[in-house]
Amino acid sequence: xxxxxxxxxxxxxxxxxxxxxxxxxxxxxxxxxxxxxxxxxxxxxxxxxxxxxxxxxxxxxxxxxxxxxxxxxxxxxxxxxxxxxxxxxxxxxxx
Amino acid sequence: xxxxxxxxxxxxxxxxxxxxxxxxxxxxxxxxxxxxxxxxxxxxxxxxxxxxxxxxxxxxxxxxxxxxxxxxxxxxxxxxxxxxxxxxxxxxxxxxxxxxxxxxxxxxxxxxxxxxxxxxxxxxxxxxxxxxxxxxxxxxxxxxxxxxxxxxxxxxxxxxxxxxxxxxxxxxxxxxxxxxxxxxxxxxxxxxxxxxxxxxxxxxxxxxxxxxxxxxxxxxxxxxxxxxxxxxxxxxxxxxxxxxxxxxxxxxxxxxxxxxxxxxxxxxxxxxxxxxxxxxxxxxxxxxxxxxxxxxxxxxxxxxxxxxxxxxxxxxxxxxxxxxxxxxxxxxxxxxxxxxxxxxxxxxxxxxxxxxxxxxxxxxxxxxxxxxxxxxxxxxxxxxxxxxxxxxxxxxxxxxxxxxxxxxxxxxxxxxxxxxxxxxxxxxxxxxxxxxxxxxxxxxxxxxxxxxxxxxxxxxxxxxxxxxxxxxxxxxxxxxxxxxxxxxxxxxxxxxxxxxxxxxxxxxxxxx
Numbered sequence: 001x002x003x004x005x006x007x008x009x010x011x012x013x014x015x016x017x018x019x020x021x022x023x024x025x026x027x028x029x030x031x032x033x034x035x036x037x038x039x040x041x042x043x044x045x046x047x048x049x050x051x052x053x054x055x056x057x058x059x060x061x062x063x064x065x066x067x068x069x070x071x072x073x074x075x076x077x078x079x080x081x082x083x084x085x086x087x088x089x090x091x092x093x094x095x
Numbered sequence: 096x097x098x099x100x101x102x103x104x105x106x107x108x109x110x111x112x113x114x115x116x117x118x119x120x121x122x123x124x125x126x127x128x129x130x131x132x133x134x135x136x137x138x139x140x141x142x143x144x145x146x147x148x149x150x151x152x153x154x155x156x157x158x159x160x161x162x163x164x165x166x167x168x169x170x171x172x173x174x175x176x177x178x179x180x181x182x183x184x185x186x187x188x189x190x191x192x193x194x195x196x197x198x199x200x201x202x203x204x205x206x207x208x209x210x211x212x213x214x215x216x217x218x219x220x221x222x223x224x225x226x227x228x229x230x231x232x233x234x235x236x237x238x239x240x241x242x243x244x245x246x247x248x249x250x251x252x253x254x255x256x257x258x259x260x261x262x263x264x265x266x267x268x269x270x271x272x273x274x275x276x277x278x279x280x281x282x283x284x285x286x287x288x289x290x291x292x293x294x295x296x297x298x299x300x301x302x303x304x305x306x307x308x309x310x311x312x313x314x315x316x317x318x319x320x321x322x323x324x325x326x327x328x329x330x331x332x333x334x335x336x337x338x339x340x341x342x343x344x345x346x347x348x349x350x351x352x353x354x355x356x357x358x359x360x361x362x363x364x365x366x367x368x369x370x371x372x373x374x375x376x377x378x379x380x381x382x383x384x385x386x387x388x389x390x391x392x393x394x395x396x397x398x399x400x401x402x403x404x405x406x407x408x409x410x411x412x413x414x415x416x417x418x419x420x421x422x423x424x425x426x427x428x429x430x431x432x433x434x435x436x437x438x439x440x441x442x443x444x445x446x447x448x449x450x451x452x453x454x455x456x457x458x459x460x461x462x463x464x465x466x467x468x469x470x471x472x473x474x475x476x477x478x479x480x481x482x483x484x485x486x487x488x489x490x491x492x493x494x495x496x497x498x499x500x501x502x503x504x505x506x507x508x509x510x511x512x513x514x515x516x517x518x519x520x521x522x523x524x525x526x527x528x529x530x531x532x533x534x535x536x537x538x539x540x541x542x543x544x545x546x547x548x549x550x551x552x553x554x555x556x557x558x559x560x561x562x563x564x565x566x567x568x569x570x571x572x573x574x575x576x577x578x579x580x581x582x583x584x585x586x587x588x589x590x591x592x593x594x595x596x597x598x599x600x601x602x603x604x605x606x607x
Binding site (some may be wrong): 054078092 | 114117212215216218279311312324325326344354355357359422423424425427428429431432439443446447448449450451452457458459461462463464465466468469472474477478480481482484485488494495497498499500501502503505509539540545553554556605
């Protein structure tokens with residue numbers, strides 16, 4: 001599968017990335033090479049295979065629903081790039 | 096012998112008989128870092144003050160004989176499995192340990208070698224870090240890696256490259272290149288790395304040290320910054336197999352904070368060393384996958400070292416059998432769908448809101464996300480996020496991610512079948528010894544293909560070790576990979592110890 005510069009920009013938008021203009025060309029070429037290689041998966045006979053989503057032991061994990069202390073805002077927000085009192089602040093969501 | 100050269104086992108003896116103190120040991124490492132690390136670049140941050148303080152506390156405990164209070168309980172086999180009692184015996188008391196900078200350390204910067212987390216200071220310790228501290232270890236610093244563990248050479252670090260201590264024109268491997276170089280250049284006694292597709296075993300091989308990727312679920316991932324959650328696993332990088340067993344004894348065990356952590360019994364891994372002493376490797380069967388040896392591009396020096404290791408194992412009583420891993424040809428392709436897919440989801444959290452870098456010039460929220468990520472993530476991370484997003488996007492999901500998970504199941508089944516006729520599987524760790532700095536950096540696909548021997552064990556969730564087994568004509572170290580069935584770390588430790596014991600390679604240090 002070959003992808004174009006336009007594809008790179010579109011997928012980057014889906015991933016909320018803004019690829020530097022100088023890198024778009026290079027990315028299109030490199031990712032096309034990678035996808036071309038990955039395309040060999042189409043030759044694999046997977047007709048009898050199940051899915052394997054993870055390597056963990058296949059059992060569900062439960063725990064008691066217990067109330068625990070919250071670490072509190074000082075610890076929770078210690079790494080906030082910007083905050084207002086006990087809240088994270090972000091640029092306006094609605095214009 | 097110099098203090099910086101000692102293994103964990105040797106250092107413990109010296110500390111016990113008060114030949115030297117933990118402060119002496121830590122100071123020796125700090126001097127070594129001061130002298131060498133400007134050039135090698137193994138560390139991102141060194142916590143000299145914290146390490147000296149922890150060393151003083153360790154010395155105090157040694158003076159008070161606190162580590163001997165439960166000595167009888169610790170040495171009795173019944174209690175070896177009791178993790179609490181084990182920790183109370185301080186199995187790493189006063190030992191300087193380095194951590195890959197992907198493991199959260201409370202109050203100590205954790206960057207993942209990314210500009211996006213350049214100033215991130217975790218508010219909690221990863222479970223493995225708590226376990227090390229409870230065992231008395233001294234955390235000396237945080238080591239370099241490929242950004243978010245994405246790479247095989249440590250050239251993708253957002254800060255600086257790491258050089259191979261055996262030859263500084265060469266890469267140390269990756270992504271745990273900083274940890275492997277720090278152990279190899281004796282700037283710490285032992286280290287932790289993480290392995291998603293070979294990131295412990297390959298740098299261990301390239302730097303001439305021992306590295307173990309435990310079974311998936313053996314070691315808690317709580318506090319490990321996720322790259323590909325279904326493949327990531329933490330493990331030790333050490334000077335020898337004995338030290339790796341000692342480290343594993345400390346870091347393995349069930350953790351309720353990681354839902355993929357396995358609630359299975361943890362054996363005393365050092366018992367595998369004793370088993371070798373009494374039984375050698377008699378009765379062991381080693382599988383050699385026929386698909387591995389027919390691969391193109393296997394370096395002749397690697398092939399020779401592999402054959403030599405094979406002969407050594409045979410002399411120790413191992414019976415060689417041919418096994419087949421038919422999906423080998425698809426493993427790299429499936430891996431480079433699954434790992435970037437998981438990465439594209441995991442790395443969405445670095446959005447500039449709760450921690451890390453934030454772009455302040457953006458006009459609205461979406462623009463802020465985009466500018467923050469693009470400024471914070473390096474090229475390889477962006478490339479993998481885009482590849483992963485593409486593989487998961489509507490219309491492509493079945494052809495890529497869906498198919499890759501089926502191939503993954505087939506890889507797992509291949510191993511299950513293979514282990515019906517053998518106890519361990521042996522192979523080279525990487526097709527070539529360490530390559531030159533800059534050699535593969537512009538060709539990501541070639542770099543990906545170097546993971547061919549190691550990534551299948553991550554796909555299947557199996558344990559693997561890299562043990563030094565020879566040198567190339569350019570005097571670069573080469574390791575042997577030994578894999579085993581799930582939760583059978585004992586087999587790889589026993590075989591790895593046998594190989595190390597017989598070849599005597601661990602006595603060699605890089606000339607620095």
